[in-house]
Amino acid sequence: MNTQELLNTMKRVVRGCGQIILEAEQEQIVANTKTSFRDLVTAYDVRVQEYAIRELSHSFPEACFVAEEKDSVDPGNCSMIFVIDPIDGTANFVHHFRHSCTSIACVVDGKPAAAVVYDPYADELFCAEKGNGAFLNERRLEIPKLSLEQTIVLFGSCPYNMELAEETFGNIRKVFGRCQDIRRSGSAALDLCYVAAGRAGLFFEGVLSVWDYAAGALIVQEAGGECVSMEGTPLIYDRPVKKSCIAGRAEVLEESGLLPR
Ligand code: IPD
Ligand code: CA
Numbered sequence: 001m002n003t004q005e006l007l008n009t010m011k012r013v014v015r016g017c018g019q020i021i022l023e024a025e026q027e028q029i030v031a032n033t034k035t036s037f038r039d040l041v042t043a044y045d046v047r048v049q050e051y052a053i054r055e056l057s058h059s060f061p062e063a064c065f066v067a068e069e070k071d072s073v074d075p076g077n078c079s080m081i082f083v084i085d086p087i088d089g090t091a092n093f094v095h096h097f098r099h100s101c102t103s104i105a106c107v108v109d110g111k112p113a114a115a116v117v118y119d120p121y122a123d124e125l126f127c128a129e130k131g132n133g134a135f136l137n138e139r140r141l142e143i144p145k146l147s148l149e150q151t152i153v154l155f156g157s158c159p160y161n162m163e164l165a166e167e168t169f170g171n172i173r174k175v176f177g178r179c180q181d182i183r184r185s186g187s188a189a190l191d192l193c194y195v196a197a198g199r200a201g202l203f204f205e206g207v208l209s210v211w212d213y214a215a216g217a218l219i220v221q222e223a224g225g226e227c228v229s230m231e232g233t234p235l236i237y238d239r240p241v242k243k244s245c246i247a248g249r250a251e252v253l254e255e256s257g258l259l260p261r
Contacts, residue, residue, distance in 0.1 A: 018120030151201025192216025
């Protein structure tokens, strides 16, 4: 498979997703709840996902899909899997917070081969191809060699898993005094891209779904960072799983003290 052609198709599709997201700008968005009152879904999440699956299936009829708003079925031994989060940051989207994105990873032989994350509000397209680097629009990304003290830390609050609140806020308390400041943005996929772009030195969240991290993880790795579970083990990309996640330069991960020694 020509990965350049694959990436170009993924870029076109993710920009199309962004166009749909922007159509909601002037609307009052109606949200329905899923697992709890804070786990939201809108007609836009479904529409964006249907659009992405339709377009990608058209170009890659052999592909399988693991996507947030689809009943999560294990794609088995399918050799090409698109892992899709149609709107990452749905709560931000519902409240017109203007910090959401579409995230798509193409997973081949269990590992992401190509990834795109598009923030339509900022018109920022993050992408990566395995072995060929990460980019923000046309600019190549390389995580700057900063220490924890010289950076901002991003974290996710595990909003759908209240049982993890103590641990999450305990972890952020552990690093708060040793970094410049902390942020909670509401989109894990963009948090990972911001680490790749050097806007933050570290990101962690106690539980994420594969569609939240699959694309961002490759973008971080191709920018020179690491993205692993908080147990320090490799992430899983080819089926609908939930995993903790931590990302940054290896030295910053070590400095954070959040990984087992
Ligand atoms: C959520 C966002 C949020 C993170 C949650 C995710 P969604 O995705 O990425 O930042 O804290 O864990 O589930 O529900 O907006 O697609
Ligand atoms: Ca998500």
